[in-house]
Amino acid sequence: MSRTLIVAAAQMGPIPRSQSRQEAVARLIGMMVEARRMGADLIVYPEAALTAFFPHWWIEDEAELDAWFEREMPSAATQPLFDTAARLGIGFKLGYCELDMTTGRKRRFNTAILVDRLGRIVGKYRKIHLPGTDRHRPEHPFQNLEKRYFEIGDLGFPVWETMGGRMGMMICNDRRWPESWRVLGLQGVELAMLGYNTPVHNPNTPETDDLNNFHNHLSVQAGAYQNGTWAVAVAKAGLEEGVDQIGQSCIVAPSGEIVAQASTLGDEIVVARCDLDRCAVYKKHIFDFARHRRPEHYGLILERTGAGEPLGKTPG
Ligand code: CDV
Secondary structure, eight states: OOOEEEEEEEEBOOOOTTOOHHHHHHHHHHHHHHHHHTTOSEEEOOTTTTSOOGGGSOOOOHHHHHTTSBSSSSOTTTHHHHHHHHHHTOEEEEEEEEEEOTTSSOEEEEEEEEEOTTSOEEEEEEOOSOOSOSSOOTTSSSOOOHHHHOOOOSSOOOEEEETTEEEEEEEGGGGGOHHHHHHHHTTTOSEEEEEEOOBSOOSSOGGGGGGHHHHHHHHHHHHHHHHTOEEEEEEBOEEETTEEEOOOOEEEOTTSOEEEEOOSSSSEEEEEEEEGGGGHHHHTTTTOHHHHOOGGGOHHHHHOSSOOOOOOOOOO
16 A cells, blocks of 8 residues: 655745734635645645744734634634645645643644544644843844744643554644654654744854855754655745744655655745655665664763763773
8 A cells, every 4th residue: 555645835924013814814825725736745834824923023912922823723713724735635734833721721722633534633832942041132133032932842742543554743843852753763753743833043152144044954964864854844935024934845755855846935836746755775775774773872962961971982
Protein backbone atom coordinates (compact mmCIF):
# COMPACT_ATOMS: atom_id res chain seq x y z
CA MET A 1 0.00 0.00 0.00
CA SER A 2 1.39 3.42 -0.96
CA ARG A 3 2.23 5.68 1.91
CA THR A 4 2.53 8.79 -0.23
CA LEU A 5 0.86 11.91 1.11
CA ILE A 6 0.56 15.11 -0.87
CA VAL A 7 1.43 17.77 1.65
CA ALA A 8 0.80 21.51 1.25
CA ALA A 9 2.77 24.25 3.00
CA ALA A 10 0.36 27.19 3.31
CA GLN A 11 2.54 30.22 3.77
CA MET A 12 0.66 33.34 4.88
CA GLY A 13 1.44 36.96 4.24
CA PRO A 14 0.94 39.39 7.12
CA ILE A 15 -2.23 39.42 9.21
CA PRO A 16 -3.02 43.07 9.96
CA ARG A 17 -3.85 43.92 13.57
CA SER A 18 -7.32 44.94 12.43
CA GLN A 19 -8.09 41.62 10.68
CA SER A 20 -10.80 39.61 12.46
CA ARG A 21 -10.63 35.89 13.24
CA GLN A 22 -13.39 35.36 10.67
CA GLU A 23 -11.32 37.11 7.99
CA ALA A 24 -8.20 35.13 8.88
CA VAL A 25 -10.18 31.88 8.82
CA ALA A 26 -11.60 32.82 5.40
CA ARG A 27 -8.01 33.14 4.13
CA LEU A 28 -7.13 29.74 5.60
CA ILE A 29 -10.20 28.17 3.99
CA GLY A 30 -9.33 29.74 0.62
CA MET A 31 -5.88 28.16 0.81
CA MET A 32 -7.33 24.84 1.93
CA VAL A 33 -9.64 24.72 -1.09
CA GLU A 34 -6.74 25.60 -3.41
CA ALA A 35 -4.46 23.01 -1.78
CA ARG A 36 -7.11 20.32 -2.16
CA ARG A 37 -7.47 21.28 -5.82
CA MET A 38 -3.71 20.67 -6.09
CA GLY A 39 -4.32 17.21 -4.64
CA ALA A 40 -3.21 17.84 -1.06
CA ASP A 41 -4.10 15.35 1.68
CA LEU A 42 -2.73 17.56 4.45
CA ILE A 43 -2.15 21.31 4.75
CA VAL A 44 0.24 22.96 7.20
CA TYR A 45 -0.40 26.54 8.41
CA PRO A 46 2.01 28.87 10.24
CA GLU A 47 2.51 29.63 13.93
CA ALA A 48 -0.25 31.83 15.40
CA ALA A 49 -2.17 31.72 12.12
CA LEU A 50 -5.35 33.43 13.35
CA THR A 51 -3.95 36.80 14.43
CA ALA A 52 -1.12 39.26 14.01
CA PHE A 53 1.96 38.15 15.97
CA PHE A 54 1.14 40.20 19.09
CA PRO A 55 4.23 39.04 21.12
CA HIS A 56 6.06 41.74 19.17
CA TRP A 57 4.23 44.33 21.29
CA TRP A 58 4.23 45.23 24.98
CA ILE A 59 0.67 44.74 26.28
CA GLU A 60 -0.18 45.53 29.91
CA ASP A 61 -3.95 45.33 29.88
CA GLU A 62 -5.10 41.78 30.75
CA ALA A 63 -8.33 41.96 28.73
CA GLU A 64 -6.47 43.33 25.71
CA LEU A 65 -3.97 40.46 25.97
CA ASP A 66 -6.67 37.80 26.38
CA ALA A 67 -8.37 39.01 23.22
CA TRP A 68 -5.48 37.56 21.16
CA PHE A 69 -6.12 34.04 22.51
CA GLU A 70 -8.58 31.24 21.68
CA ARG A 71 -10.57 29.90 24.62
CA GLU A 72 -11.95 26.94 22.68
CA MET A 73 -11.02 24.98 19.58
CA PRO A 74 -13.00 24.71 17.44
CA SER A 75 -14.85 27.92 18.21
CA ALA A 76 -17.65 29.65 16.32
CA ALA A 77 -15.00 31.48 14.29
CA THR A 78 -12.86 28.42 13.49
CA GLN A 79 -15.61 25.79 13.05
CA PRO A 80 -15.89 26.58 9.29
CA LEU A 81 -12.25 25.52 8.84
CA PHE A 82 -12.97 22.16 10.47
CA ASP A 83 -16.17 21.76 8.42
CA THR A 84 -14.33 22.52 5.18
CA ALA A 85 -11.56 20.06 6.05
CA ALA A 86 -14.08 17.29 6.75
CA ARG A 87 -16.05 18.08 3.56
CA LEU A 88 -12.91 18.05 1.38
CA GLY A 89 -11.27 15.17 3.23
CA ILE A 90 -8.05 17.04 4.00
CA GLY A 91 -6.08 17.08 7.25
CA PHE A 92 -4.51 20.23 8.67
CA LYS A 93 -2.02 21.54 11.20
CA LEU A 94 -2.96 24.90 12.71
CA GLY A 95 -0.95 27.18 15.02
CA TYR A 96 -2.85 29.48 17.39
CA CYS A 97 -2.58 31.07 20.83
CA GLU A 98 -4.47 29.13 23.47
CA LEU A 99 -6.05 30.33 26.70
CA ASP A 100 -6.64 27.27 28.85
CA MET A 101 -8.84 27.22 31.96
CA THR A 102 -9.09 23.46 32.46
CA THR A 103 -6.92 23.46 35.59
CA GLY A 104 -8.97 26.27 37.20
CA ARG A 105 -6.11 28.72 36.53
CA LYS A 106 -5.61 30.90 33.49
CA ARG A 107 -2.79 29.47 31.37
CA ARG A 108 -1.63 30.79 28.03
CA PHE A 109 0.22 28.69 25.47
CA ASN A 110 1.56 29.01 21.94
CA THR A 111 -0.17 25.92 20.53
CA ALA A 112 -0.55 23.79 17.41
CA ILE A 113 -3.15 21.14 16.67
CA LEU A 114 -3.26 18.33 14.15
CA VAL A 115 -6.65 17.59 12.60
CA ASP A 116 -7.33 14.45 10.55
CA ARG A 117 -9.20 14.13 7.26
CA LEU A 118 -12.51 13.70 9.11
CA GLY A 119 -12.08 17.04 10.87
CA ARG A 120 -11.17 15.48 14.25
CA ILE A 121 -8.41 16.92 16.46
CA VAL A 122 -5.92 14.07 16.84
CA GLY A 123 -2.99 15.88 18.42
CA LYS A 124 -2.01 18.99 20.36
CA TYR A 125 1.43 20.46 20.98
CA ARG A 126 2.36 23.48 23.15
CA LYS A 127 5.55 25.37 22.31
CA ILE A 128 8.45 24.49 24.57
CA HIS A 129 11.36 26.69 23.44
CA LEU A 130 9.97 30.18 24.03
CA PRO A 131 12.33 32.82 22.64
CA GLY A 132 12.74 36.44 23.65
CA THR A 133 12.27 38.00 27.05
CA ASP A 134 9.64 38.90 29.64
CA ARG A 135 11.08 42.40 30.07
CA HIS A 136 10.03 45.55 28.28
CA ARG A 137 12.66 46.78 25.81
CA PRO A 138 11.13 50.01 24.50
CA GLU A 139 14.46 50.97 22.91
CA HIS A 140 14.01 48.14 20.36
CA PRO A 141 11.90 48.69 17.23
CA PHE A 142 9.89 45.58 18.19
CA GLN A 143 10.24 42.86 20.80
CA ASN A 144 9.64 39.17 21.27
CA LEU A 145 7.73 38.82 24.55
CA GLU A 146 6.80 35.15 24.34
CA LYS A 147 8.41 34.50 27.72
CA ARG A 148 5.96 37.03 29.18
CA TYR A 149 2.80 35.95 27.39
CA PHE A 150 3.13 32.13 27.27
CA GLU A 151 3.89 29.33 29.67
CA ILE A 152 6.33 26.62 28.62
CA GLY A 153 4.42 23.84 26.90
CA ASP A 154 3.49 20.94 29.17
CA LEU A 155 2.79 18.23 26.59
CA GLY A 156 6.31 17.23 25.54
CA PHE A 157 6.98 16.40 21.87
CA PRO A 158 4.52 13.57 21.09
CA VAL A 159 4.24 11.72 17.79
CA TRP A 160 0.85 10.49 16.60
CA GLU A 161 0.01 7.65 14.22
CA THR A 162 -2.53 9.20 11.90
CA MET A 163 -3.24 9.72 8.20
CA GLY A 164 -1.05 6.72 7.32
CA GLY A 165 2.14 7.88 9.04
CA ARG A 166 3.88 9.05 12.20
CA MET A 167 3.42 12.77 12.66
CA GLY A 168 4.94 15.29 15.04
CA MET A 169 4.82 19.03 15.59
CA MET A 170 7.04 21.80 16.86
CA ILE A 171 6.68 25.57 16.76
CA CYS A 172 9.09 28.13 15.33
CA ASN A 173 12.04 28.49 17.74
CA ASP A 174 11.82 24.74 18.56
CA ARG A 175 13.27 24.02 15.11
CA ARG A 176 16.63 25.50 16.10
CA TRP A 177 17.10 22.93 18.89
CA PRO A 178 18.29 19.44 17.90
CA GLU A 179 16.66 18.08 21.06
CA SER A 180 13.18 18.81 19.64
CA TRP A 181 13.93 16.83 16.50
CA ARG A 182 15.60 13.95 18.30
CA VAL A 183 12.68 13.44 20.70
CA LEU A 184 10.42 13.19 17.63
CA GLY A 185 13.01 10.98 15.92
CA LEU A 186 13.06 8.57 18.85
CA GLN A 187 9.35 7.98 18.23
CA GLY A 188 9.96 7.19 14.57
CA VAL A 189 8.54 10.44 13.23
CA GLU A 190 8.00 10.47 9.46
CA LEU A 191 6.53 13.95 9.00
CA ALA A 192 7.47 16.86 11.29
CA MET A 193 5.39 20.02 10.91
CA LEU A 194 6.12 23.52 12.15
CA GLY A 195 5.13 27.13 11.60
CA TYR A 196 7.20 30.24 12.23
CA ASN A 197 7.12 34.02 12.67
CA THR A 198 10.78 34.92 12.19
CA PRO A 199 11.75 38.58 11.88
CA VAL A 200 14.34 39.63 9.30
CA HIS A 201 15.98 41.88 11.92
CA ASN A 202 17.36 40.67 15.25
CA PRO A 203 17.37 43.70 17.58
CA ASN A 204 19.93 42.07 19.91
CA THR A 205 22.21 40.67 17.20
CA PRO A 206 21.86 42.70 13.99
CA GLU A 207 25.12 41.18 12.73
CA THR A 208 23.21 37.92 12.07
CA ASP A 209 20.34 39.54 10.13
CA ASP A 210 21.76 38.48 6.75
CA LEU A 211 21.75 34.85 7.83
CA ASN A 212 18.14 34.44 8.95
CA ASN A 213 16.92 32.65 5.82
CA PHE A 214 20.00 30.41 5.87
CA HIS A 215 19.57 29.52 9.55
CA ASN A 216 15.91 28.66 8.96
CA HIS A 217 16.72 26.15 6.23
CA LEU A 218 19.86 24.92 7.98
CA SER A 219 17.83 23.98 11.07
CA VAL A 220 15.01 22.26 9.19
CA GLN A 221 17.23 20.43 6.71
CA ALA A 222 19.55 19.18 9.46
CA GLY A 223 16.64 18.11 11.68
CA ALA A 224 14.98 16.23 8.82
CA TYR A 225 18.14 14.44 7.65
CA GLN A 226 19.46 13.52 11.11
CA ASN A 227 16.15 11.92 12.02
CA GLY A 228 15.20 10.49 8.61
CA THR A 229 11.93 12.41 8.40
CA TRP A 230 10.00 14.64 6.06
CA ALA A 231 9.64 18.18 7.40
CA VAL A 232 7.29 21.02 6.51
CA ALA A 233 8.22 24.51 7.75
CA VAL A 234 5.73 27.29 7.09
CA ALA A 235 6.15 31.04 7.54
CA LYS A 236 3.95 33.95 8.29
CA ALA A 237 5.96 36.25 6.08
CA GLY A 238 6.19 39.83 4.89
CA LEU A 239 5.71 43.18 6.57
CA GLU A 240 3.30 42.73 9.47
CA GLU A 241 2.55 45.83 11.54
CA GLY A 242 6.04 47.24 10.96
CA VAL A 243 7.91 43.94 11.44
CA ASP A 244 9.48 42.32 8.37
CA GLN A 245 9.37 38.53 8.55
CA ILE A 246 11.18 35.94 6.46
CA GLY A 247 9.39 33.61 4.04
CA GLN A 248 11.01 30.67 2.22
CA SER A 249 8.51 28.15 3.58
CA CYS A 250 9.73 24.74 2.55
CA ILE A 251 9.14 21.02 2.38
CA VAL A 252 12.24 18.96 3.12
CA ALA A 253 12.82 15.30 2.27
CA PRO A 254 14.42 12.81 4.69
CA SER A 255 17.60 13.29 2.64
CA GLY A 256 17.70 16.88 3.90
CA GLU A 257 16.98 18.26 0.44
CA ILE A 258 14.41 21.01 -0.08
CA VAL A 259 11.83 19.65 -2.53
CA ALA A 260 9.43 22.63 -2.55
CA GLN A 261 9.84 26.24 -1.51
CA ALA A 262 7.71 29.40 -1.48
CA SER A 263 9.05 32.25 -3.56
CA THR A 264 6.90 35.17 -2.36
CA LEU A 265 6.26 36.82 1.01
CA GLY A 266 2.49 36.47 0.75
CA ASP A 267 -0.22 33.81 0.90
CA GLU A 268 1.26 31.01 -1.20
CA ILE A 269 0.83 27.28 -1.39
CA VAL A 270 3.57 24.84 -2.32
CA VAL A 271 2.99 21.11 -2.41
CA ALA A 272 5.16 18.02 -2.48
CA ARG A 273 4.52 14.29 -2.81
CA CYS A 274 5.90 12.88 0.41
CA ASP A 275 6.51 9.15 0.22
CA LEU A 276 6.81 8.25 3.90
CA ASP A 277 8.62 5.05 2.98
CA ARG A 278 11.59 7.18 1.89
CA CYS A 279 12.32 7.70 5.62
CA ALA A 280 13.34 4.07 6.02
CA VAL A 281 16.60 4.26 4.09
CA TYR A 282 17.88 6.74 6.69
CA LYS A 283 16.21 5.19 9.74
CA LYS A 284 17.49 1.69 8.90
CA HIS A 285 21.06 2.58 7.99
CA ILE A 286 23.04 5.75 8.75
CA PHE A 287 20.59 6.80 11.50
CA ASP A 288 19.65 3.38 12.84
CA PHE A 289 19.38 4.74 16.37
CA ALA A 290 19.20 1.32 18.05
CA ARG A 291 22.55 0.29 16.57
CA HIS A 292 24.48 3.54 16.55
CA ARG A 293 23.33 5.87 19.35
CA ARG A 294 25.42 5.90 22.53
CA PRO A 295 23.20 7.46 25.20
CA GLU A 296 25.62 6.39 27.95
CA HIS A 297 27.86 9.19 26.64
CA TYR A 298 25.11 11.81 26.34
CA GLY A 299 24.50 12.30 30.07
CA LEU A 300 25.28 16.02 30.02
CA ILE A 301 22.27 16.62 27.81
CA LEU A 302 20.01 15.85 30.76
CA GLU A 303 22.32 16.98 33.55
CA ARG A 304 23.07 20.47 32.22
CA THR A 305 20.85 23.19 30.83
CA GLY A 306 23.52 25.83 30.22
CA ALA A 307 27.12 25.10 29.23
CA GLY A 308 29.51 24.45 32.15
CA GLU A 309 33.08 23.54 32.82
CA PRO A 310 34.85 21.33 30.23
CA LEU A 311 35.22 17.70 31.26
CA GLY A 312 38.51 17.05 29.41
CA LYS A 313 41.34 15.62 31.49
CA THR A 314 44.94 15.57 30.36
CA PRO A 315 45.85 11.87 29.89
CA GLY A 316 48.61 10.27 31.97
N1 CDV B 1 8.32 33.02 16.92
C1 CDV B 1 9.59 32.65 17.17
O1 CDV B 1 9.85 31.67 17.87
N2 CDV B 1 10.56 33.42 16.60
C2 CDV B 1 11.97 33.21 16.83
C3 CDV B 1 12.72 34.51 16.73
C4 CDV B 1 12.28 35.48 17.79
C5 CDV B 1 14.23 34.26 16.87
C6 CDV B 1 12.56 32.18 15.87
O2 CDV B 1 13.26 31.28 16.34
O3 CDV B 1 12.40 32.32 14.66
